[in-house]
Amino acid sequence: MRMGMVIDLHRCVGCHTCSVACKVANNVPKETWWNRVLTDGGEAIDTLGGEYPNASIKFFPVSCQHCENPACVKVCPVGATYKDPATGIVRQDYDKCIGCRMCMAACPYTGVRSFNWEEPQNYLDHNLGDADAPEHQKHVVEKCTFCYQRQARGEEPACMELCMARARFWGDLDDPESDVFKLVHSRESITLLPEKGTKPSVYYLV
Amino acid sequence: MTENVAAATAASAPSRSASYARAGGKGLTIGIVIAAAVTVVGIALWVMQLSGGLVQTGMRNLDSWGLYITGFMFFVGLSAGGLIISSVPKAFGVSGFGGISKVAVMTSIACTVAAIAFVVIDLGQPLRVWELFSSSNFSSPLMWDIIVLFVYLILSVVYLWAQIRADSGAVSTKALRVVSVMALVCAVMVHSVTAWVFSLQIAHEFWYTALLGPWFVVSALVCGTALVMIAAAALRAAGYLQLDEKYLVKMAKLLGVFICVDLYFFGCDLLTSGFPAGEGAAVVDMLVSGPLSTFFWAQIVLSVVTAVVCFVPGLRTTPLLIVASACAIVAIFLKRVQILVGGFQLPNLDLAGPLTSLTITNWNGTMASAYSGMVYFPTSIEFGIALGVIGLGFLIFLLGLKLLPLKPAE
């Protein structure tokens, strides 16, 4: 099994809803984003690049790519970042992480990993999101888990729950019956930084 | 081989060295106290960093390593020189560098401890280091490095101990030679493995090069040799030991060769990066005319100065050789900064996204503005803690001088 995601870039309008859904469901600390919608356009987020009238903009929702050949897993000296054999999901064991940030240096996908540079700050006085989302810890590396806790309950990752533009698809990339398998095999798709040989489990339909 | 004491000065040695030793003793004690004080301040700052969080450093998610890992790289390099300088002659049975062997190894030990300390202060969870043993992941270059570093440290200590024992005849020359060969292999390994921590990362264009291993070895030789030269000259000036100028000159010639090889490697790397005019061109731009150009050009100038002083006989005076050595050390440090910051200076995904104070050091603008200058710059607490580590290195070195019989055997 290799759980993966397919994102249709033509449908994506860059609304950031998946980012916020991720943040709340996982109680992601202040100023930390596991799932970001990047703007391929102007210098600032959500602005158009180029010069009028030949301006353009595209959006790339980017989080951990849950690579089949993850650069991060190999380099972690203590095995705190590891690949779940059952699902192919790249996970992070907060209790084990020594905070060396080797995985952050090794991951080619700039910014998908984050480090809690201080005591994780909640937005509110109480924890938000799933009751079983792991508690965040100071000085450890974290990232998108494909909402492992939800997956364990048979639910989809939070970002998948209701993409407004219906641009996101989720499932087992090894299962020929899954939406994701069919889309990857029927439509033109790209992965990010294929030259790095990491074989991401996140595909973008172009 | 500790017989290489300057014969010419042997006659007057006892009285003079005794008085120097006294003066040195007082100066040494002051040095130890200062080093200890700096170390203690460093530790206090480190505790502050741990309680208040690494958020106090300049490091952020997109530039997640900084001065500490630069320091680690640099001190691993520094540590090499002493050991290599000391062990090569023994290992190959050639003439050495005039009685500085033990001092040289002492610098190695001090630098290795400092290098390890730089890793420790960079860790978010230093209290979890036991995880390194309980759940070791042997595919991690960092794991390799940790193993090799410890082996290296132990071997250095053993080697020093063996030399001291050999002075009193307790260890045979042959045994010493075996230890020296092991130490030498280990020294080469430690630099290569440290290089691999970076060069096996396909994530960073600048780092991902097979050249990085040999290059690290050469850089280590450069700054190691330079450090031994400075230490030797200083100790000679302080009357701790006597050293014939010819050994300094000999080392200077080596230094000249090493720094030229280092520059050559750099040239090779820049050519390989830049020639296809692909992504690697960005690396060349970054170094030659981009945010790291100051570091790059300063390194080149200092390296050239070093080479010139080392190669022009008329310039090889003690003061100039010390200047050249210092230039070499600074040049290599600048090189380390370029490697570390340069790795983060070229993001693979530079698209505009949410920027928070935890994303990147200069977060208060756009991605483009965050990368327009140096993507990372240390904060004062980082300088303070790094200084503490350097203090620790000095402390160990000076304690070694004070407590161990490191002087050349009479």
Added chain:
Amino acid sequence: MSGMKSSQGAITRRSFLKTTAAVGTVAACSGLAVGSVALAAADEAAEQNGEQTFASFCRGNCGSSGCNLNVHVREGKVVRVNSLPFSDADPKTKGRSRICLRGMSNVYRLYSPQRIDYPMRRVEGTPRGGGEWERISWEEAIKQITDTWKGIIEADGPSAIAGWTIYGNSATLQGIFGLGYARLATLLGMSTISNGADMGQIYSGAALAASLGVGASGPNLAAHARNIVLWGANSAVTWPHEWRYMLDAQANGAKITLIDPNVSITAAKVDNHVRIRPCTDSALLMGMCNYIIQNDLVDTEFVLARTNGPCLVKQDDGLILRGSDFGKEFEVLGAMPYSWQPITTDSPYVWDTEKKEAVPADEAAAPALTGSYTVNGKKCTTAFDMLKERVADWSLERTAEVCDITPEEIVMLADCYVNGPTMSALANGPGHYSTSWDYFFGTYELTMLTGNLFRPGAGWANTGQTMTGIWSPDTSYGVPENAITGPEYSVLDLPEIQQTGTYLGKPATVKSAIIHSANPLGNSPDRKRLLEAVDAMDLLVVVDMNETDSTRYADIVLPCTHWFECDDIAGFNCNPYTFIGEKAVEPMFEHKSDYQITRLLAEGMGFGDKFKKEDLEVLEESVNKGVQPDANGNPITWERLKKEKNIRTIPDDYYDPSVIVPDGRLMMYWEHPAARLTGKEIDVVQERLPHFEPPNEAWPEDVPGYPKNSLADKYPIILMNIHARLSTHTTYNHIAWLTELRPEPFVNLNTEDAKERGIAQGDLVKVFNDRGYVIVKAQIDGGLRKGIANLPHGWEADQFIEGHYQDLTPRASNPVDDNECYFDCLCQVEKYEGGK
């Protein structure tokens, strides 16, 4: 009016709601001392992970509110908000269920540091907006308000107290349709400060077509439309939850065309983009209509059957020839909701080409579309011919010149309409000018000429968003017996009223106002003048859950419950369902539901006996008294809503075949032009058909025939405040995670404009005109047309370095609709050298 029927069918929900709004005081409240439905039912609620979930819905005014929300509660606290799938939705695709980042951010809004916990009073002797507050009890607050009000009523009458709301909460009981506020206002005879936002759109829809969306394709638009034309819409950003239907339509082969001066995120997604000169949409429409008429592309059958195009217009008085002209008796059936156009049995006459005489339109065998005829000695011309004449000057070339586009683009656009079915998404990009009225009128003409109505895949929609539901709760609780409808004052006129003490020549004053479900002092134009007008009041009361630009300027702030702390039902929603909003958690501090607040005020004013009902009783009654059935013909009841949480009100393939217009015919010719606000003078002859003229201010360049505005030398840049995705107006602009995405306000500048002014990305700039200024950071946006700056809408005073963007926006408007003209604004931008 709600009982009124048109000849064609039942009144639509949207028009009905607008009617309610027009009545005046709107708004809502809830309260809830009694047990809540949801909380009572919670015991049985399935608990997962120690969590309970409650059904709710989004009530902010994104223009397409009504996303169903699933509120997760753990240990008495809301921990997460996600989408509540509609009850009949396919579990895999989740059907039409939806949510956006704003809706899910309500968990933050509920516990926000901006939350107001207790009734607060401005410290005596400190200025309004000074920020010095003292906590007071509810008793004190109510007593002070009602004592003041009693004094005002005695001195100036009840109309000196005004209800003031906008669209901050589109719920039935607690929101802008708030039955409590309506009841209180009509019991007292309070006046209304009427908002003018989007009135070009709303009033033109109501006046000309009974309602925007009438005759429009239903939810299944995507399956049928061949073309979708977005008029000045950035829907991919502002209605992200509706954009999927555009994508589905595209996938089905529909072509999406955008008309917008700027290259927007939406522009990056559409098939064609016509980059028009700002505010020349009505000229474009004149040109398109002319092209269609001149080239015989008119859907004659449609025009003859469904519009007043063939009706004969008497050339002496401009009125339609009717039975009464022949002395026939007629009956007045009623009036169009909101615009009050009379609906009568006085048959309009057309020219029958077979009988060669004027006959009642419904009896004509072969009505003439064009021609002038003399009837009863009066010269008459068909309405269609009058339109033809009105647009005759708009050749392709002239239109292209005025609109700064090519003649080919005009032809392409006309073809979009001729080769329907074509949906017109009439958004408010062009709706924020003094000439917006004509843009809307023009699109109606275009749609009528090409027959793009009353068939699947065609119609007028808000922004391509699909039809609203049909069902609406009964709102008669808001209009008690002996209701007194007070005067309605446009917010744009408030400064003059306060200054002169008169309105339209009659004495008028506002001594006190109560703002609810709204933040007018952060959202209405020409803010400085508005603040002066408020300063002339004795008492400003603001009811809100969070601090806003309005609460900061209040004398007394009353803390109301968040949506999750009270019970309610949907009021206005743009999806084919209606739903319940359950109380999920108890109010944390001294919050009361809006309805309970009106009860307290009513008691204080001596009407306590007329406000006996509790929140749930009012809700139950208004649901059960609602008339229309659900999509399957079953009655919608309170019990059902409680159980099912949401009920489908119209099927996917529905489209609204009904229209409430005089004579049952769409108005190609507006026989009785009337201003939205009674008493305003308008040019009747001109307004009977659309026309083009440059906007009041936003005309910075010379165009042949239309010289530039004289202000343009000083202020050469049009300032737009385009809606953004992170807030709906000022709602959600203090959500901490959203401000991480966009930490501060900024003004977007065209690349060249910035370069000319030496402004780089991130520089501080001053944006200013004679009305005011604001200091913000600049951002370079390659999508903006030269001469346009965009300061995205929704920021508040505390977020700017200095000033406020609404200080720059104008009050000048068109008397027809009294529309708020945010984009009709010229300014200058310069680098700001002062410190931050």
